[in-house]
Amino acid sequence: MSREENSTFPEGPNVQETSAGIISFRYSSGERKYLVLKHADGGHWSFPKGHLEPGEGMREAAIRELREETNLSVVSFVRDFREESRYDFTRSGERIRKLVVYFSARVSHDKVELSHEHLSYTWETYERALGTLTYENDRDLLDRAEHRLTDLDI
Secondary structure, X not given: OEEEEOOOOOOOOOEEEEEEEEEEXXXXXXXXXXEXXXXXXXXXXXXXXXXXXXXXXXXXXXXXXXXXHHOOOEXXXXXXXXXXXXXXXXXXXXXXEEEEEEEEEEEOOOOOOOOOOEEEEEEEXXXXXXXXXXXXXXXXXXXXXXXXXXXXXX
């Protein structure tokens, strides 16, 4: 599977998909740490996210996906943080345009129970998470989350 960040195909994608995710954080020894997952499909490092189920809202889908992929629960959402990521990629020869809506939230604990969708996880400081994330658009999202948390003094 290849992923082309913020790009377009000359003829347009065959399929459009929408997902929701959470940029999860917690505090450890006074430091804010972010959760980054290594996906089994492609081996890239990113945030928990997934497709919406019928009748489900973005925030509901993000909460469900976080629970299904990590067994973590949201303690509190970061006020006024809702960011979109758009990119195109190819799956089985089919061109797909993806929209992912991300929220940021403090999570319940640090013990992650990975689903079959992931190979590994890590809790990293902002700087280390930036170096771990595979895609530039995810680094941009993390940067926006970090600045929002700093602005709110959370």
